[in-house]
Amino acid sequence: MTPKPLLRLLMLGAALTAAGCATPVAPSGPQSASCESGAVRLTQDFSTAPDYACERTDDAAFKLTVLPEDPDINPSPWYAFDLHTERASEAQVALDYPDYRHRYQPRIEIEDGHWVALPDDAVMVSEDRQNAVLSLEIGPGATRIGAQEVISLADRAMWRTAFADRTGMTRRVIGESRQGRPIEALSRPAASPGAPLIIILGGQHPPEVPGVLGLRAFLDALFGAEANTSVLDGYQWLILPDLNPDGVEHGHWRHNAGGLDLNRDWGPFTQPETAAAFAAIQAQIANGHAPYLLLDFHATRRDVLYTPPDAAELTPFAFSEDWIALIEEEWSGTEPAFDRGPSHNVGMPTSKTWFADTYAAPGVTVEYGDDTDRDRITALSQTAARALARYLDEAQTVSAE
Structure with a gap:
């Protein structure tokens, strides 16, 4: 246009x-x-x-x-x-x-x-x-x-290419959607073998464009020019920004081309998109990288983090409570940055529940409001990224002692 x-x-x-x-x-x-x-x-x-x-x-x-x-x-x-x-x-x-x-x-x-x-x-x-x-x-x-900003598949591919070029990340196709569109992963290797694995997901639900904007701002802040590379080097990073290309292409409300909500297929893995994501995660585990954290970006009616309960026996323990505390320390707004919904979604095959149940590691769904001001989305994402870098830095310091 x-x-x-x-x-x-x-x-x-x-x-x-x-x-x-x-x-x-x-x-x-x-x-x-x-x-x-x-x-x-x-x-x-x-x-x-x-x-x-x-x-x-x-x-x-x-x-x-x-x-x-x-x-x-x-x-x-x-x-x-x-x-x-x-x-x-x-x-x-x-x-x-x-x-x-x-x-x-x-x-x-x-x-x-x-x-x-x-x-x-x-x-x-x-x-x-x-x-x-x-x-x-x-x-x-x-x-x-x-209904939200229109971000086409071509736009998304251009963003992934540009992001990988400016951050030095590796891009590779890990599979195909049900209609044969590529599923692309971005990855950043750790500086040493056996580093913990952090997974970042996005694009499971097509209309949730604020989640796309939030994910991009989060990644830019975490891996951009001011990134703390010594912290990043301590972890293996796997990023899947656009997991439902068929749904995006056809303007679906929720589903992939197989008529399924992909965020209800973690565990069954009946769809090629989630199966490709699982295979990519398993490949990292096979190379010695133990699952440490999963963040899945979405949008809903408000800015909220859906987290495991703090008492859940996960490692790292009480990650969500500690990360949110750091977010609030970093946050300059007068209102809290995110609401919190501590829920495990028992029996529901969402990405965060599957991750916690399978690997005993925290999974968090990061949600932005449908009508949240776009500058606020950027500020929230940047704050959350800085807080995560602080958390990971402190975790490395503790493990080294």
């Missing part, structure tokens, strides 16, 4: 009833017209865009029926689409959720890679949250809208 000036967002005003009902403007044109033709068009033909049923309700008004890839799914109603026009035009898009509720505040790309949330007065949501209407003015060309 080409750079464009900041788009002027419209007050809905007369477009909606005084009661605040999220109903599209009454149609004045033919109902059967294609969404992909006309002076104003709506398309869903790019990486990460679902293929929702689209109905044109007026010359510049559309309705998308937002449904998941599979039934009985976590309610993460993702959407992404482009609006096209040759001249400035007012446009309106209704999101209809037959069985779910509007969750994500829409975001708009105002230039390549620069996204902002639509203001509240540009989005009207019905009381039952099963309908939402977006109203805005678009400029000539293509305007991209998404």
Whole structure:
């Protein structure tokens, strides 16, 4: 997409009833017209865009029926689409959720890679949250809208390459997704044999873009120009940033192409993506690196760390309590950095539960809020990375004594 000036967002005003009902403007044109033709068009033909049923309700008004890839799914109603026009035009898009509720505040790309949330007065949501209407003015060309920032598979591959180049990490393909897309790992070897293994995961659930942003900022802070290399050298690092490429490509809410939530397949390993991750971990263990820590990055409705209970008999003992204390020491905000949910998810095959049950080592799910300010996500991630480096430094000092 080409750079464009900041788009002027419209007050809905007369477009909606005084009661605040999220109903599209009454149609004045033919109902059967294609969404992909006309002076104003709506398309869903790019990486990460679902293929929702689209109905044109007026010359510049559309309705998308937002449904998941599979039934009985976590309610993460993702959407992404482009609006096209040759001249400035007012446009309106209704999101209809037959069985779910509007969750994500829409975001708009105002230039390549620069996204902002639509203001509240540009989005009207019905009381039952099963309908939402977006109203805005678009400029000539293509305007991209998404439930979160759109980060395509190509964007993700470019980031991995650039990150590996600037940090000296090794990139390698460890397997393929169900549809044959590569699963790529980044790794950094320890300075000596037998160093403990730290695993960092991301990208299991496609709409959880704040988790992608948080993971990137965390890795940049941990391994970037100001990294404490002597601390990093004491550990073997395995990083899997984009574990569900098929789900990302097709705009899935949750699942891979096999119709499964990958974060419910740790232990069974029935899917090629999780099987590839397990094989990569086992290869590190076979080379003498004992599992020490797993961090899995996600997004939910708030900033929270899902941790094992402090009393769990894991090594290192009470890691989460100690790490969180260091985060709070480093954190400059007036409110706590993260909430905490000490839960083991007994009987649930999530990555963190499987890791703790299998290796008696802590697994932590790092969650960022859907609507958390992006600068706050960066600050949280940088703080968490500094705190982890401090923790690992202190752990090395204790083990050397």
